Amino acid sequence: MNDYIKSLTGLTDNLITFDPRVAEDDRLKIISANPTARHPFARQEHCELYLRQSYPNACPVCGQLMRKNGFKTVYLRGLEINGRPLVLVIAKQKYLCPVSVECPTLVTDLARVQGINVNHQIMPNVQQRMLLALTEIHSVKDIANQLHVSQTTVYRQMSQLKRHFRPKRHWLPEVLALDDFKAGRFATSGMSMALMNGKTHELIDVIESRTNTCLRNYFYRYEYAVRANVKLIVVDLYQPYRSLIRDLFPNAAIVADRYHVVVQAYQALNHVRTQTMKALPSKDKLARALKRYWRLLVKDAAKLNWHDFKRRTGFGGAQLNEREVIDRLTATSDALSPA
Template sequence: ATSIKQRIMMQLVKNESQTDIADDFSVSGWTVRRVINHLDHVFKPNYHWLPRHIAFDDFHSGRFAPSGMSMILVNIENHRTLNIILSRRSSFLRNYFLRYSHRARLAVQTVTVDLYTPYRRLIQELFPHALIIADHFHVVAQAYRALNQTRIKVMNRAGKSSRQWRALKHFWKLLLTPSALLKYDNFWRRRNFGYAQLTDIEVIHRLLAFDDELKQAYQYYQGLILAVNHRSKSALNQLLAIKWTALPQAFQKVQRTLRTHRQKIIASFKYDHYTNGPVEGTNNKIKVIKRTAYGFRNFFHFRVRILISLPNSYIAINWHNKTAHVQGQARAA
């Protein structure tokens, strides 16, 4: 029985559902659950240490979490996962981080987050020495979504049977592509423009000619990408100086949000190598784990499977060392 439990522990590393693991070893699903429950002591974080540079981001977890959203905490310097936190609500996050010693929280120098305003007040309270950095992905995503909304609005205004509607629907990816990635020399026959041979740039010019609001939205979106990619404080300030009422409706909220977080965005230009990109990649892995398991009803099981499966997490590194020790004992026996 002990050897089977040890083999189940080693099998948990693989992205395999608990039911399949139980079938592999001819045991009940409850046996696999008991093995996971006995791992509680292995998966306790070190509440006396935090890295200098951290990042956290929310993701869809399950019904066990308030609002269905949980948080992932990462060491942004080496992209190692620190922990999975049950809820993203401010009261829960405050109680969670207060478990860490005051000295550990004072050691945190930067916190990279999205533009969710309540996080700012919470971070200032919990990590008084930390500089808050706005994640570049979430900054650009604000304008990305607004441009897409404007595109759909212009499509609906033109009518479903119109040439403009079909062209804006067909070339939506091209419209959202950063201008630096557009091609100037690919003369292709474009069915939506009478099979004329047009480059990507020429297609964009024709799309923007459909509507002034779309053109203004596109220019704002590309201007923001340019400012972020070149870490240009002057370009950002020039963009944020635009009167928000003069912008398309979808971009008015974007302008107010970016103005609120101006200093966080400028701080991100100095620490441009600290982004939530690795966190977003981890979120994709979590989706795969959830899909394989057909969802989770127990947060502890969910957290354990994530932390074991992520090879770069601190807990997974300790876990691999533990399982290697177990394997060595089994071979010796």
Template sequence: MSITHYTKEILDILDLHLTFSEDCFRKEKIAGEMSFVFYGKLTYQAQSCFHCGVEDPQHFVKWGFKTVRYLLNDVSEYKTYLKIKKQRFRCKICGKTFIAASSVADRYCSIARRVKLSIDEKLMEPFSMATIARMKHVSPTTVLRELRRFEKSQRPSKDSLPEVLCFDEFQSVNRVAGAMSFIMMDGQSHQLLDIVANRQLPHLQRYFARYDSQARKHVQFVVSDFYSPYASLVKTFFPNAQLVIDRFHISQHIGRAFQNQRTQVMKRFASKTGPHKHLKKFWKLLQKNAWELDYEQHHWRPSFRAHLTEQDIVDRLLAYSSELRQGYRVYQAFLSAIHGKNQQKFDQLLAEDYAFLPKAFQTVIQTFKVYHQEIAWAFTVPYSNGPLEGLNNHIKVLKRVAYGFRNFQNFRERIFLYRGKYFQSVSPEVSLKHKRKSS
């Protein structure tokens, strides 16, 4: 193998006309930093003029060389450059000169295409754009320019919608009204469909009005939380769709009511007393599903000065207040009905009288009665907002790592790139091969 072949393999270059000599590598100091520099030569017979477009090689004269420097991906953690001595040509027809084109980089650009591809891959990871710029030795503006190349490809088609839609919102940039943005996902394939800057009803109405009426009629189910504008939105724009309240939000609603009751009971005790400390420290055990509590393994609990199981701790916490014990029983009864998708038991719980419970409980139960039909669908269909909630968690990580975003469009494009790693469609053949290998 020749030096040219080995050098191209190291630098990941495929240009057939680029050659390297034996002394092509040097270690130089560029911009105050020691860097690897590779020297190459690019020459061939031009087939057409870049300016006038003439396609007769007889009209082109070789007109010396011009050295061009390109930034490459790092080699052995060193900043790496490629200096190419490019052939110049002169066109006899138009009298203008042009230089040989290379596949290493785009014309008029000193950053190699491989570097740009590497930037695109980094944008799919939870890195800030400033961090990516430092890693690839480019400016943040270059990273931003690469990000905005994907803007057109992220515009969804307004001619089709899936049968199942998942609606949710997440905390967006401060410049958005209410700082909350709307996010929509396919409930079957779990593909992110679109992100709208504002989740308020007038903005969503204008957004969905752009979709074709037949596409909106194709939607059969819309899964969402208890955000009231979604109900009116579904009724207006999706005539054949049924609104389904996500089971997670049903559990979350009743869980927050019990959490408020626990806080009220805790504040009745002095801050330095045992009951106050215990109710504050072991609150997660009270929120946990009762059937998942450990009742076998005993561990030393310094605050109780005894070896106790999780079930023992819960029993001692509930002994501090009869009201808390009643609220806990109601809370666990609803959790059991939701977890088991037992609509009959859920309806029986709604029919009971809860005048003895705090106002927070009564408000939640009244909300359940208002959305009774939508909750009933949650016990029937297999769809949920679980994948969308998982994506929201990744969005929070991305936002925290990037120290926030000021521009919503940049934030939206990063989410579309970032979610591609977690929600990629896999063909049945690929999935079957993966299962065979794992088995």
């Protein structure tokens, strides 16, 4: 095989050749999509390159030269050629060593391609491209579509990177952010904890569970001096975290996460609004207005429109801007009125 084909496919094996059973003009051809095909490679339009791997092979038991016993066709997914995924169709030589005095059992073998692991169907250059894509901000679905592989393949490649991204146990940032999230089957409790650098917003690690025992066991891996160096911890309003943080980080101040503070304020305001609605008669226009214009009550004051006057339902057809609507809504209850 010439160097051009090697660079095109990413193969490094010098023994692999073109399949002589295929005409020279058909060794690289475009195959139309076949949605009903059993093999996933054939379900979309792609390019096929026909190769063969055959060499003298010694029996691993007796050391004698094995007999050639036909070919087995395997498929390898390669990178794109002219916008179409490349599929390497490799006819691998099958070997047979019959039973004899030197070899008491039947031994079979299959030719191997250098640089390709047994039973793998994806070329190493595709895996390398996948790793590069994972270092950037792309969704798993986009990476899978770009490289013409399944999302499961991308997830499998991500799991292999785990050993290369182990957190440093001798260092923690001065500002530490903790945020729990729903992790599904990853955590036995259903919720995991993300550990982030509060200044750079970089992810440090993901703790499997947010339970008290799991968090203590995790942070006790760090030396006391490392935990004492943490000055500020940003966390949500979940009360059990407070006592845990005071025990683990003696010099750290606790700051409530701004997102959760806003959520608490929104829920409290919405509760007061619904209670005010229930206190009014069901057909009261102000009760309907509280339901209709609830978004204005939670809108940022700096983004309110003071200039456009529109006819507002529930206020007798009055022409009001958004600021005036809010003033009339809050006047319906002392609880909604600004302090």
